[in-house]
Amino acid sequence: MKRDSTAKKAIEQIQDKSYTDRFRPSGKPITLIGIAFSTKKRTVSGVKIIRNA
Secondary structure, eight states: OEESSOHHHHHHHHHHTTTTGGGGGGOOOOOEEEEEEETTTTEEEEEEEESOO
């Protein structure tokens, strides 16, 4: 989740920091979900989903 940014940036952080590496040995599909939250509007401003990442 990113605050006052984009869902794309949230996904990039997941990938850059290799957060999914510890789950890969399970062999199960991994879904990445990036969520952007706007503090100005106080709402979710974006969502990006990558399945089987």
